[in-house]
Amino acid sequence: MIINHPLLGPCDAQEFTYKGDARLIARPDGMSENAEAAFHDYLYLRDNPAGVHRELWFHEQGDRSWLVVTRNTVTHEITKVELARDVARNMGRSA
Amino acid sequence: MRYSGFRILKEALTGHKGWQPAWRDPDPQPHYDIVIVGGGGHGLATAYYLAKEFRQHRIAVIEKGWIGGGNVGRNTTIIRSNYMLDGNEPFYEFSLKLWEGLEQDFNYNAMVSQRGILNLIHSDAQRDAFIRRGNAMILNGADAELLSREDVRREYPFLDFDNARFPIKGGLAQRRGGTVRHDAVAWGYARGADSRGVDIIQNCEVTGFRIENGTCLGVETSRGFIGAGKVGVAVAGNSSRVMAMAGMRLPIESHVLQAFVSEGLKPVLPGVITFGAGHFYCSQSDKGGLVFGGDIDGYNSYAQRGNLPVIEDVAEGGMALFPGLGRVRLLRLWGGIMDMSMDGSPIIDRTHIDGLYFNGGWCYGGFKATPASGWCFAHLLATDQPHKTATAYRFDRFERGRMIDEKGMGAQPNLH
Numbered sequence: 001m002i003i004n005h006p007l008l009g010p011c012d013a014q015e016f017t018y019k020g021d022a023r024l025i026a027r028p029d030g031m032s033e034n035a036e037a038a039f040h041d042y043l044y045l046r047d048n049p050a051g052v053h054r055e056l057w058f059h060e061q062g063d064r065s066w067l068v069v070t071r072n073t074v075t076h077e078i079t080k081v082e083l084a085r086d087v088a089r090n091m092g093r094s095a
Numbered sequence: 096m097r098y099s100g101f102r103i104l105k106e107a108l109t110g111h112k113g114w115q116p117a118w119r120d121p122d123p124q125p126h127y128d129i130v131i132v133g134g135g136g137h138g139l140a141t142a143y144y145l146a147k148e149f150r151q152h153r154i155a156v157i158e159k160g161w162i163g164g165g166n167v168g169r170n171t172t173i174i175r176s177n178y179m180l181d182g183n184e185p186f187y188e189f190s191l192k193l194w195e196g197l198e199q200d201f202n203y204n205a206m207v208s209q210r211g212i213l214n215l216i217h218s219d220a221q222r223d224a225f226i227r228r229g230n231a232m233i234l235n236g237a238d239a240e241l242l243s244r245e246d247v248r249r250e251y252p253f254l255d256f257d258n259a260r261f262p263i264k265g266g267l268a269q270r271r272g273g274t275v276r277h278d279a280v281a282w283g284y285a286r287g288a289d290s291r292g293v294d295i296i297q298n299c300e301v302t303g304f305r306i307e308n309g310t311c312l313g314v315e316t317s318r319g320f321i322g323a324g325k326v327g328v329a330v331a332g333n334s335s336r337v338m339a340m341a342g343m344r345l346p347i348e349s350h351v352l353q354a355f356v357s358e359g360l361k362p363v364l365p366g367v368i369t370f371g372a373g374h375f376y377c378s379q380s381d382k383g384g385l386v387f388g389g390d391i392d393g394y395n396s397y398a399q400r401g402n403l404p405v406i407e408d409v410a411e412g413g414m415a416l417f418p419g420l421g422r423v424r425l426l427r428l429w430g431g432i433m434d435m436s437m438d439g440s441p442i443i444d445r446t447h448i449d450g451l452y453f454n455g456g457w458c459y460g461g462f463k464a465t466p467a468s469g470w471c472f473a474h475l476l477a478t479d480q481p482h483k484t485a486t487a488y489r490f491d492r493f494e495r496g497r498m499i500d501e502k503g504m505g506a507q508p509n510l511h
Contacts, residue, residue, distance in 0.1 A: 001402055014404045018394040018509055020348070037494075043506050044346040044437045044493040048335035050397040073349070073395045076402070 003057060003069055004081050011062060019056035021046055022068045025088050050074055056084060097202055117282060118289035123296050126322035127155045129476055130314060132301050132337065133330035134158025136167035136277075136462065137454055139284035139295075140469020141329060141476070143201065146291035148470065149477035154293045155323075156285075157316060159300035163281030166332055169399075169431035170462040171354050171388050173367050173378060175212045175272035176237045179228040182487030182499040183440060184235040189484045190467030191237070191271060197466060203283030205275050206381065211366035212272030215247070215254075215416070216265040221371055225267040232269070242266040250365060255418050261372035272367060274378050274386075280465055304341045304451065311341070311451040327452040327476050329468075332432035333397075334455035341448060345455070346437040346493055348508040351396040351430040352388065352459045353405055357423045359383030368416070375412030384426060387413060391433060391459065393509040400430045433459050439511030440499035443471050443481065443488040452476055453490070458511055 001013040028038035050073055057067045066084035071077065088094050096102075096115050106113055129145060131138045134156045145151040156162070174194050176187035198205050216222045222241075229239035247266045248256060256263045289295055296318070303315040304326065313322035330337045335345050364379040377387035389409035392401045406428065413420045436442065436456035441464070443454050454472045457464060471485035481488070487499055493506075504510040 012404075013394075013402070020395075020507070020509075040494045041344070045344040046335070046346070046348050047339075047344060048348050048395065050333075050336055050349075053395055055395065071394075073397050076396065076398055 001076055001078065003067065003078060005059065005062070005065075005067065006081055006083055007065070008063060011059070013057070015059060015061040016057040016067075017060045019058050019066070022054035022056050022084075022087065023047070024056060025068075025084065025091065025093065052079075098204070117286040118295055121294045121296065123155065123157075123299065123316070123318055123321050124294065125320075126313070127294070128153040128324045129155075130321060130323035130326050131156045132314065132326065132328045134162035134285070134295060134297065135165045135329065135331070136163070136281050136284065136465040137331065137457075137468045137472065138327075138329040139163075139281055139288055140465050141327060141454070141472045142293045142295075143284045143288040143291070144470045144473035145477060146288055146293050149473050151477055152292065154288075155321065156288065156293060156295045157299050157301060157314065157321070158295070158297050159317075161297050162285050162295060163278055166431045166433075166461060167281045167465070168278050169354065169429060170277055171376070171378070171386050172274045172277045172380075172462065173212065173272070173376070174207075174275055174463045175269055175367075176463075177212065177214065177228065177232055177239065177267070177269045177272065178501060179231040180499055180501055183501060184231055184237065186467055186471070186484040186488075187464065188232075188235050188237045189470070190464050193466035193470065194275065195271070197283070201283045201287035203279060203286060205279040205283050207273070207275050208381075209271050209273040210378075211268055211270045212369070213242070213247070213251070213366060214267045214369045215263050215371040216267065217261045217263060217372045219264070222265060229267050238269060238271050240268045240270065242268050251368060253363070253419050254368075254416060258415055261415060274367065274380075277462060284469070301337065301340070306341060306448055306451075309447075310449040323450070325450050325452060325476055327454065327472060329454040329472065331434040331455045331457045331461055334434045334453070338453065341446070341451060343446065347434045347456050348395050349397055350391045350393065350433050350435045350509060351398055351401045352391045352433050353401040353409070353428055353430045354386070354388040355406075355409065355428045356380070356426050357385040357387075358426045360385065360423065370412050370416045373408075373412035373415060375409055375416060377413065377417070385420070385423065391435065391509060396430075397432055398430065399432060433457070435508035435511060437493060437506040437508060438498035438500040439502060439504065441468070441488050442490055443468065443475060443485050444490045445475070445479070446490070
């Protein structure tokens with residue numbers, strides 16, 4: 001698979017380490033009332049869809065950026081690549 | 096119809112006109128006591144043991160394709176019980192004991208071959224770890240034998256003992272491990288279940304569960320509603336998709352694992368060998384092909400095919416261990432979809448919905464577990480109590496902090 005890095009252009013997926021569902025960006029609040037249950041779901045439960053999946057890829061052998069890749073788990077086709085930083089900011093998670 | 100040497104002789108003399116189909120092709124009935132979703136090895140074994148050992152009646156197995164067309168036909172056929180942790184080892188040893196009597200039990204030639212499995216040791220620290228694992232196996236009634244470098248050399252003289260980076264220092268052998276003809280396992284269980292009255296319904300896809308007031312009343316299928324007293328789901332690889340129809344999210348990701356077969360060779364590998372420094376394992380089929388595999392690709396996939404980097408990695412592992420492999424041509428390769436659970440161990444448990452039971456999360460170790468998985472799931476379905484070797488395989492082990500993480504990898508499926 002070739003991942004079209006927003007800054008570096010097309011890169012072999014081998015340069016990346018797969019880090020799972022992009023929902024992991026939305027880390028629960030550890031101080032909230034139901035933190036224990038929320039962290040159980042966050043750590044262990046997954047949607048695991050057959051079809052379009054947004055997922056985190058870490059460019060470990062490259063510029064060490066984190067990407068959100070939209071990929072079809074049935075065909076391996078990649079339709080969208082974003083910087084995870086931008087996605088997190090749009091979710092209001094970082095300055 | 097029982098199979099025997101006499102039967103083959105009789106059929107040979109009468110033009111082979113007396114053979115019957117090994118199982119029926121019934122239409123679904125409106126209601127069963129127990130419906131098993133998934134006609135793979137585990138589902139068929141469950142139905143077989145439900146009928147035979149737990150004296151249950153009115154059982155159906157529902158399969159969206161044809162039986163044995165999923166992972167039971169896509170694995171590398173290895174059986175073993177060389178686990179270490181308390182939650183695992185008694186279960187896998189129970190499975191290996193069932194393999195040993197399986198062919199007589201279901202009167203079908205599954206070509207169970209206890210040719211032995213050898214895990215190679217490449218460092219002193221690894222020897223210590225393997226001694227510990229071997230002792231855990233022996234404590235649970237399995238067999239384990241520590242081999243020196245010279246012992247290994249006697250049995251496998253062609254390995255690269257003096258590899259500069261990963262010299263072979265010995266091995267941990269389990270002589271009772273080996274290989275089984277995988278398709279015959281599905282067929283043998285199907286025939287055994289069918290002859291005890293189980294309806295095996297193929298080309299019938301489950302499209303939903305009928306759940307009212309927290310109780311599962313049956314399954315909606317492509318051939319209409321089928322009512323059930325209890326529903327057992329055994330669809331590893333697609334567990335998340337099926338259980339999502341019951342509104343559940345699972346501690347599972349689906350990943351693709353590739354496997355490989357070489358061209359046919361004369362007998363070269365007497366048993367199963369595994370590389371201890373990389374991920375590579377290999378055996379030789381009775382047709383002569385070297386059957387081998389390695390790591391999962393490492394990303395979510397339902398594609399039943401993988402990508403080239405893992406093929407290269409597996410080939411490199413093979414060459415580091417077994418340089419003679421370099422002249423062998425690859426005949427076929429394929430991918431299977433694995434339920435990779437968060438701790439690398441399976442789940443056999445009730446769900447929070449009454450009458451709905453789950454069996455899955457087998458990672459890439461489901462084939463060897465087939466008999467015990469079927470037995471333990473049948474035990475749970477019939478008695479509502481877990482079998483004594485499967486008490487640890489619970490849904491709630493993650494929130495209770497009782498993970499069964501054989502390799503100590505943490506909650507990341509692609510590392511198991």
